[in-house]
Amino acid sequence: MPLNNVTTLVAEDSAAHTGATAQEQLILDEAFARRDGILQHLEAELATPAQDAVEQARMRMLVRRRAELQHAEQGLIFGRIDALDATVRHLGRVGIPSPSDNGDPLVIDWRAPAARAFYTATPVDPQGQARRRHIRTQGRTVISFEDEPLDGSRASELVGEGALLAALGERRTGQMSTAAATLQREQDDVVRADSRGPLVVQGGPGTGKTVVALHRVAYLLFTYPKLAAQGVLVIGPSPRFLDYIGQVLPALGETAIVSATCDTLVPGVGVERLEQRELAEIKGRALWQQGLARYCASRLPQPAGVELLWEGERYTIDETQTARTIASATSGRSYHGARAVFIQQVQDQLTDAVVARSEATMAQVEDGLEDLLRDFDAVFTHTDNRAASSGATGTDVDGMLTEEDIELLREKIADDDGVNATLQRWWPTLDTTRELRRLLDDEALLEQWVPELTDAERGLIAGEPRTWASSDLPLYDALADLLGDAIPNNGQGEFMSDRASAQRDWVYGHVVIDEAQELSEMQWQMVMRRCPSRSITAVGDIDQAEAPHRHTTWQEAVSAAFGDRWTEAQLSICYRTPMEVMALTGAVLRNAGSQNEPPRAVRAAGIEPWELSVTEGELAAEAARAVEQLSARWKGGMVGVIAPMERLTALREALPGTPVLSASDAKGLEWDATLLIDAPSIAAAPRGWNGLYVALTRCTQELGQLLVR
Numbered sequence: 001m002p003l004n005n006v007t008t009l010v011a012e013d014s015a016a017h018t019g020a021t022a023q024e025q026l027i028l029d030e031a032f033a034r035r036d037g038i039l040q041h042l043e044a045e046l047a048t049p050a051q052d053a054v055e056q057a058r059m060r061m062l063v064r065r066r067a068e069l070q071h072a073e074q075g076l077i078f079g080r081i082d083a084l085d086a087t088v089r090h091l092g093r094v095g096i097p098s099p100s101d102n103g104d105p106l107v108i109d110w111r112a113p114a115a116r117a118f119y120t121a122t123p124v125d126p127q128g129q130a131r132r133r134h135i136r137t138q139g140r141t142v143i144s145f146e147d148e149p150l151d152g153s154r155a156s157e158l159v160g161e162g163a164l165l166a167a168l169g170e171r172r173t174g175q176m177s178t179a180a181a182t183l184q185r186e187q188d189d190v191v192r193a194d195s196r197g198p199l200v201v202q203g204g205p206g207t208g209k210t211v212v213a214l215h216r217v218a219y220l221l222f223t224y225p226k227l228a229a230q231g232v233l234v235i236g237p238s239p240r241f242l243d244y245i246g247q248v249l250p251a252l253g254e255t256a257i258v259s260a261t262c263d264t265l266v267p268g269v270g271v272e273r274l275e276q277r278e279l280a281e282i283k284g285r286a287l288w289q290q291g292l293a294r295y296c297a298s299r300l301p302q303p304a305g306v307e308l309l310w311e312g313e314r315y316t317i318d319e320t321q322t323a324r325t326i327a328s329a330t331s332g333r334s335y336h337g338a339r340a341v342f343i344q345q346v347q348d349q350l351t352d353a354v355v356a357r358s359e360a361t362m363a364q365v366e367d368g369l370e371d372l373l374r375d376f377d378a379v380f381t382h383t384d385n386r387a388a389s390s391g392a393t394g395t396d397v398d399g400m401l402t403e404e405d406i407e408l409l410r411e412k413i414a415d416d417d418g419v420n421a422t423l424q425r426w427w428p429t430l431d432t433t434r435e436l437r438r439l440l441d442d443e444a445l446l447e448q449w450v451p452e453l454t455d456a457e458r459g460l461i462a463g464e465p466r467t468w469a470s471s472d473l474p475l476y477d478a479l480a481d482l483l484g485d486a487i488p489n490n491g492q493g494e495f496m497s498d499r500a501s502a503q504r505d506w507v508y509g510h511v512v513i514d515e516a517q518e519l520s521e522m523q524w525q526m527v528m529r530r531c532p533s534r535s536i537t538a539v540g541d542i543d544q545a546e547a548p549h550r551h552t553t554w555q556e557a558v559s560a561a562f563g564d565r566w567t568e569a570q571l572s573i574c575y576r577t578p579m580e581v582m583a584l585t586g587a588v589l590r591n592a593g594s595q596n597e598p599p600r601a602v603r604a605a606g607i608e609p610w611e612l613s614v615t616e617g618e619l620a621a622e623a624a625r626a627v628e629q630l631s632a633r634w635k636g637g638m639v640g641v642i643a644p645m646e647r648l649t650a651l652r653e654a655l656p657g658t659p660v661l662s663a664s665d666a667k668g669l670e671w672d673a674t675l676l677i678d679a680p681s682i683a684a685a686p687r688g689w690n691g692l693y694v695a696l697t698r699c700t701q702e703l704g705q706l707l708v709r
């Protein structure tokens with residue numbers, strides 16, 4: 001082809017491209033105009049105060065819709081899918097309806113079923129689609145677009161490769177960003193998976209587990225709007241991590257969410273100290289659930305006669321009757337739940353006994369009165385017939401109490417301090433803190449109720465300080481659940497999230513757990529208690545596990561909680577860490593004892609990882625110098641430092657303003673560049689190779705290491 005023809009073709013292509021960009025701009029303009037109109041309308045509606053509960057519920061819905069639309073300033077439209085029948089659909093962060101009643105939506109919400117083909121159509125399985133287009137916008141302006149024909153003329157395992165690589169190459173901000181525009185096929189499968197029953201998602205570092213987990217929350221809330229009333233609980237490994245993901249959910253348009261770590265799940269109880277790994281492992285075992293149940297059952301009263309005093313008279317509820325009452329009250333109930341039923345039943349029995357005795361007494365009095373009247377009548381009959389006509393004799397004064405009298409009596413008995421004090425002595429209310437301390441501090445009690453532990457383990461537990469460590473919280477939660485609330489706690493607050501966070505026994509509609517490989521068996525139990533329906537999504541990497549439990553497979557990790565009733569999904573491509581760095585991880589993983597291969601990296605950064613050997617004396621200054629260089633190279637991005645625990649304090653002093661974390665605390669986080677310090681010492685710690693695997697995989701661009709000689 002002559003050169004000038006090529007030039008003409010390129011010019012034509014570029015003219016067509018410009019024309020298509022202009023067309024997309026028109027559509028984006030229309031979508032923004034409509035979105036702004038809807039927002040104005042919502043503002044006006046929300047200005048009128050709600051009159052009743054129905055209106056309040058509607059207002060809450062409108063507030064959510066307003067938040068969704070406001071957050072969609074970026075990415076109002078990010079994609080388009082053209083069907084073989086020439087139907088064109090635009091996709092965005094939220095749905096934008098057509099201005100006309102019956103018109104097709106201007107923009108389809110990415111979570112809607114009609115949007116699915118955008119994420120899953122392939123040349124092999126085009127699902128009736130001809131082309132996928134990724135549209136890049138900046139605010140209200142279309143910047144560019146990238147087309148992927150689905151006719152097999154271009155094959156890539158990635159969906160929207162250009163847009164994805166652009167997103168992955170961007171500078172990190174310290175906040176996770178949304179990936180709705182570039183979700184990949186295997187990720188989308190997890191996002192939209194059936195929400196019935198537990199789903200465990202295994203994925204190596206940087207495979208998008210957090211991305212998937214958060215987009216799944218947004219998808220579920222969109223697909224099942226009723227979930228918003230119960231809420232979704234998101235559990236992450238640390239407050240720092242929760243902060244890192246904090247912006248994503250509002251940006252995805254979701255507000256019905258409570259986020260927590262396992263250490264903040266129990267209202268009013270917090271972690272007061274660090275603990276030894278050995279103790280954390282012992283206290284994380286599933287056997288405690290049974291042990292605590294046995295201990296709790298031992299605190300129930302034994303059947304015996306109860307003697308109650310009412311208005312100076314003694315009433316006895318005999319042993320057979322208390323045995324029956326205890327048995328019926330305890331079945332399937334917590335300690336305090338059973339206590340409340342028992343007390344109610346005893347109060348009823350006392351009321352019946354008082355009524356019966358009072359009626360018997362009245363009957364006797366009546367009999368006596370009748371005898372008296374009869375004598376009286378006998379005296380006066382012959383002179384006067386008044387008694388017969390007065391109605392003052394016999395059955396008119398029958399001594400029976402009315403229904404109202406009995407109800408009043410029941411209330412008085414229920415409020416009576418004396419009766420309540422006797423019942424409290426007989427079946428006392430218990431305090432969870434005191435009971436757990438009583439058990440944990442006493443080797444004899446531990447031997448009696450948790451016999452699975454060895455003598456040495458019991459000794460270690462009883463010798464701990466009397467303050468709470470992280471592994472105590474699931475025990476506390478389990479015991480609090482077995483005991484139940486002595487006074488029902490109905491959390492207050494305008495928003496679902498306030499009420500849910502305040503109530504230990506709030507039941508969520510769905511729970512998402514990130515870095516789920518870290519959970520101990522008792523922590524899994526704690527999570528399940530908050531979601532008895534088991535609608536749970538757990539994402540994690542069993543090879544990144546650093547917690548003291550000994551699980552090396554998901555089967556081991558979750559079988560105590562779920563038995564065999566859970567499904568597993570896999571994510572296999574690493575989006576975060578460049579190939580050059582991932583090449584270092586295979587050997588580390590093998591040293592960690594894993595049978596798995598690291599995930600395949602999707603991109604190269606073009607920068608080889610480097611290392612520098614320094615003396616102990618040089619370390620602080622060299623670390624500061626390296627951070628300065630990396631920060632200059634990744635200007636506008638972020639540099640993070642990972643070091644062994646014992647070096648953190650000194651390095652934090654030397655590197656003010658730079659995150660300096662242990663491998664555990666870096667879990668889930670990422671930076672443009674990582675400076676890894678003294679890797680051998682990280683590897684030497686318990687589960688240290690797993691920690692090093694985490695540390696190596698935190699960077700999106702560059703890894704530097706300082707080795708101490």
Ligand SMILES: Nc1ncnc2c1ncn2[C@@H]1O[C@H](COP(=O)(O)OP(=O)(O)OP(=O)(O)O)[C@@H](O)[C@H]1O
Nearest residue numbers: 179182183184205206207208209210211575576668
């Ligand atoms: N489909 C996607 N589109 C754009 N960015 C993505 C996509 N998937 C993952 N990423 C990016 O890749 C990085 C890693 O994702 P994420 O943190 O979810 O991985 P992870 O599996 O949880 O990693 P780790 O277990 O190592 O913490 C993040 O920056 C995330 O935004």
